[in-house]
Amino acid sequence: MHHPVEIVEVAPxxxxxxxxxxxxxxxxxxxxxxxxxxxxxxxxxxxxxxxRAVPQMADMxxxxxxxxxxxxxxxxxxxxxxxxxxMAMTHGLREIVYVFSVSEAHNQNNVRQSVQQSIDGLANVxxxxxxxxxxxxxxxxxxAFDCPFDGAVPFDAVRAAIERVTDLAxxxxxxxxDTTGRATPFAVQExxxxxxxxxxxxxxxxxxxxxxTYGMGxxxxxxxxxxxxxxxxxxxxxxxxxxxxxxxTGNTATEDLVYAFLNSGISTGIDLVSLLLVADRIAxxxxxxxxxxLRNVPRAAMQERMRQP
Amino acid sequence: MHHPVEIVEVAPxxxxxxxxxxxxxxxxxxxxxxxxxxxxxxxxxxxxxxxRAVPQMADMxxxxxxxxxxxxxxxxxxxxxxxxxxMAMTHGLREIVYVFSVSEAHNQNNVRQSVQQSIDGLANVxxxxxxxxxxxxxxxxxxAFDCPFDGAVPFDAVRAAIERVTDLAxxxxxxxxDTTGRATPFAVQExxxxxxxxxxxxxxxxxxxxxxTYGMGxxxxxxxxxxxxxxxxxxxxxxxxxxxxxxxTGNTATEDLVYAFLNSGISTGIDLVSLLLVADRIAxxxxxxxxxxLRNVPRAAMQERMRQP
Numbered sequence: 142m143h144h145p146v147e148i149v150e151v152a153p154x155x156x157x158x159x160x161x162x163x164x165x166x167x168x169x170x171x172x173x174x175x176x177x178x179x180x181x182x183x184x185x186x187x188x189x190x191x192x193r194a195v196p197q198m199a200d201m202x203x204x205x206x207x208x209x210x211x212x213x214x215x216x217x218x219x220x221x222x223x224x225x226x227x228m229a230m231t232h233g234l235r236e237i238v239y240v241f242s243v244s245e246a247h248n249q250n251n252v253r254q255s256v257q258q259s260i261d262g263l264a265n266v267x268x269x270x271x272x273x274x275x276x277x278x279x280x281x282x283x284x285a286f287d288c289p290f291d292g293a294v295p296f297d298a299v300r301a302a303i304e305r306v307t308d309l310a311x312x313x314x315x316x317x318x319d320t321t322g323r324a325t326p327f328a329v330q331e332x333x334x335x336x337x338x339x340x341x342x343x344x345x346x347x348x349x350x351x352x353x354t355y356g357m358g359x360x361x362x363x364x365x366x367x368x369x370x371x372x373x374x375x376x377x378x379x380x381x382x383x384x385x386x387x388x389x390t391g392n393t394a395t396e397d398l399v400y401a402f403l404n405s406g407i408s409t410g411i412d413l414v415s416l417l418l419v420a421d422r423i424a425x426x427x428x429x430x431x432x433x434x435l436r437n438v439p440r441a442a443m444q445e446r447m448r449q450p
Numbered sequence: 451m452h453h454p455v456e457i458v459e460v461a462p463x464x465x466x467x468x469x470x471x472x473x474x475x476x477x478x479x480x481x482x483x484x485x486x487x488x489x490x491x492x493x494x495x496x497x498x499x500x501x502r503a504v505p506q507m508a509d510m511x512x513x514x515x516x517x518x519x520x521x522x523x524x525x526x527x528x529x530x531x532x533x534x535x536x537m538a539m540t541h542g543l544r545e546i547v548y549v550f551s552v553s554e555a556h557n558q559n560n561v562r563q564s565v566q567q568s569i570d571g572l573a574n575v576x577x578x579x580x581x582x583x584x585x586x587x588x589x590x591x592x593x594a595f596d597c598p599f600d601g602a603v604p605f606d607a608v609r610a611a612i613e614r615v616t617d618l619a620x621x622x623x624x625x626x627x628d629t630t631g632r633a634t635p636f637a638v639q640e641x642x643x644x645x646x647x648x649x650x651x652x653x654x655x656x657x658x659x660x661x662x663t664y665g666m667g668x669x670x671x672x673x674x675x676x677x678x679x680x681x682x683x684x685x686x687x688x689x690x691x692x693x694x695x696x697x698x699t700g701n702t703a704t705e706d707l708v709y710a711f712l713n714s715g716i717s718t719g720i721d722l723v724s725l726l727l728v729a730d731r732i733a734x735x736x737x738x739x740x741x742x743x744l745r746n747v748p749r750a751a752m753q754e755r756m757r758q759p
Contacts, residue, residue: 325709325712326710354743356703357709359635401669
């Protein structure tokens, strides 16, 4: 009856970039190690971006080197262009994420490009990885529901973006991102069902990326799952947010979503006790803005719950 | 496609009783008035209980008197026994709520009675209201998913409780209450579907009462709605909790759930801007423990969202 779920941890990328003060490379690596040890099997571990533009990611080569021969989990990095994709390949990564926004206004604010320029950039990225066997591409469609500048994003705009993406990359995972956290579970369910009805190549798959700013985090992920989506993005401790989406204070907390799947008959493979210890460590990073429910529950009360059949 | 939703506001009962310091009667009345003005059409406005046991409800007669001829909304009160039911009728109420727990341990801690004693008490309440035409009874089944003392509550225990209730009161609304907030959306959806398959009198109807302690508040209410349940309990500002359920810090916030239904095609009839002003007032009550997402979002960002079609 239930389809499998893949929890994608984005705190080391979407989360760490939201913290202005530098995080020691050693701490980043230990946190990623802790997340893998807790059972996470897909993680975005950072970005190959210009250190001038995003100084928080300047140590990306060192982190990539540490995890180079690690086969425990699927590790990906965000890349803004073909150069980033080359860097990812050079450093032994087998999976990259490319982001652009469905809405012009947010794309301009987020990556200083028009949507068309971003699609041209995607073509260059696809070209850069085209000779690399078994290399995975994910495309994150930011503002796939709602834009902080333009408001509601029409489904036609999402469909048009998906058509452009699948023309260039028939075998990619496309994530619809609720960048602002303003989408409701009804909207998520409807839109995630709608994209699955589109005529896309059979090797194109789907994901949902949500935020908990409006308290819809778990509800929206559950709605996406109910709509048939198995790949769900979260960030341990609820770390994250988008600097160009006012009020978007945090990704949905990994621990909250993992809790939602407890005793559901659907295995996440993640140990909640271990995960919470890593989430505590993330929350202790200076200037970290976190938003988790489970971390605020007395641990004893929760562990009793986790022992239940 | 969608069935209607009835949002039931319980802050003046489940919420106010959680605040130790006395709240002036005038403030309580103004808050209830504010909630009705915001569009709430069902509210639990307090309890007819012993002022010695629950001093916070000692002004219940004054509050009942104020709203005696108010026909704008369905107003109910919680009663622990037949005497409370008589008080409610004397004061012009047309609707009462009777609570007991499915689990023995929580019922003993909450109302100092065995489940059997509580069911006998329900028989007395039913008898007290039996000659009153068009008088409504709701039965809240506390710990219908999980007990703070006994852990997971088996469905057989819930079914047995429902059978006892419907034997005594064929025409009542039965609320399954996630008292601890530990239920997950999968569990809520499964159990709310299961109760609707039980052989109960056709005049028996269903409701869901949830808490947001574990971050499942909106997700669980959405899951209940998806399972066909139209009556959902919430408390403005997320005020509430159960003194005998450790870690149960707050009801699901009315504003968060109302937000979830925005633009869904399902009308709650509630104006979010007005509701948030009342939630702000509730949050300002000394010692109020609140838990709302929407109240933490910059109001300007949210109002932009609320203007969307």
